[in-house]
Amino acid sequence: MAGNSDPLTPRAKLAVTAGRAAAAASRAVGRGSGSVIGGKVALRLDPDLLARLAGHLDVILVSATNGKTTTTRLIAEALRASGPVVSNALGANMPAGITSALAGGSDARFGVIEVDEKYLAGVARDVTPKAIALLNLSRDQLDRAAETRMLAEKWREGLAGNKATVIANCDDPLIAWAASSSPNVVWVAAGQAWKDDAWSCPSCGGVLQRPSDDWFCSECGFRRPMPSWALAGDQVVDPHGSAWPIRLRLPGRANKANAATSAAVAAHFGVPPQVALERMYEVQAVAGRYDVVRFQNRDLRLLLAKNPAGWLETFSLIDPPPTPVILSVNARGADGTDTSWLWDVDYGRLAGHPIFVIGDRKLDLAVRLEVAGLDFRVCENADEAVGQAPPGRIEVIANYTAFQDLRRRVGN
Structure with a gap:
């Protein structure tokens, strides 16, 4: 179990206290949870606070265009089988919101953190994660988000020197391209319903061939990695070939895919698939979604x-x-x-x-x-x-x- 061998400095403690006061004031006047303003105040007082707060945690980062909040919740529930978890469960996924969440986790073992796509590389540098889960990339917020190929390239560059184990969806070519720079990848066949942002090869720009559930580029040879975990209908198949039933209260194929990735993450930290999936069944709604x-x-x-x-x-x-x-x-x-x-x-x-x-x-x-x-x-x-x-x-x-x-x- 991780231990807190690096207690917070006086400056960091002051920053945490000030951040909590700002968050409380925001809630008191009806401005929301206060997590973002609290984190901004804390980071202004101690710019290194995020790294300090994460120092004693086994950190798991989760990023994607869709499914970040739900997958973060499912991973957190699974890992609670092995110890206390701190998480930004309400989806405040930029550095200020992440800082606020971690400030409440002094006794936690795990930090399960949803990260906005644009901030993934920077947060990964700050918190030294043990694992990074990458689910999908597609067009979103076209006026301010990077084009998907550019975002995949930023992820690829940011992950190249990171020692974290990356748990990545091999069925999304953009995710496969982004993750393949990492020296340590666990591939999950989680599926891809929306393919309209991944018809061209992210490596060379050629047209991807998509026979059945496979994909490859006939021009440069970039192709779907071989998965060690796979979503198969209502089951997740582990690296040993064992199939485990997925029983969720959350609806739809996408949430089964989120559960498959979450089971792979949990297994990386020693939680067996059966235990992880049983705990995921307890999740009925996520920040109001599906209520x-x-x-x-x-x-x-x-x-x-x-x-x-x-x-x-x-x-x-x-x-x-x-x-x-x-x-x-x-x-x-x-x-x-x-x-x-x-x-x-x-x-x-x-x-x-x-x-x-x-x-x-x-x-x-x-x-x-x-x-x-x-x-x-x-x-x-x-x-x-x-x-x-x-x-x-x-x-x-x-x-x-x-x-x-x-x-x-x-x-x-």
């Missing part, structure tokens, strides 16, 4: 989808027609202000559902649905949409800030 809430005498299931790949996976979760669906899209800073990604989503999959459209950019979404030939109604807010929806449970799909708005409105 079913009661609002205006109706059941609403809250689903988060932030980008084309995420919407594709979410469409596979919803109940069949004629289940009513509410769609909400914003384009604030945390969402990315460019809504052109709406045109990459196959909204035709919603045919037959009564559709209700809300959110800051409801008219942008309405144009997209009109072109898709779907029947829908534009509503002013969630109250109106729920009031107009026909009977039955309502599926509510929203991007990031729209999801937060909905959670506040429906009392979750």
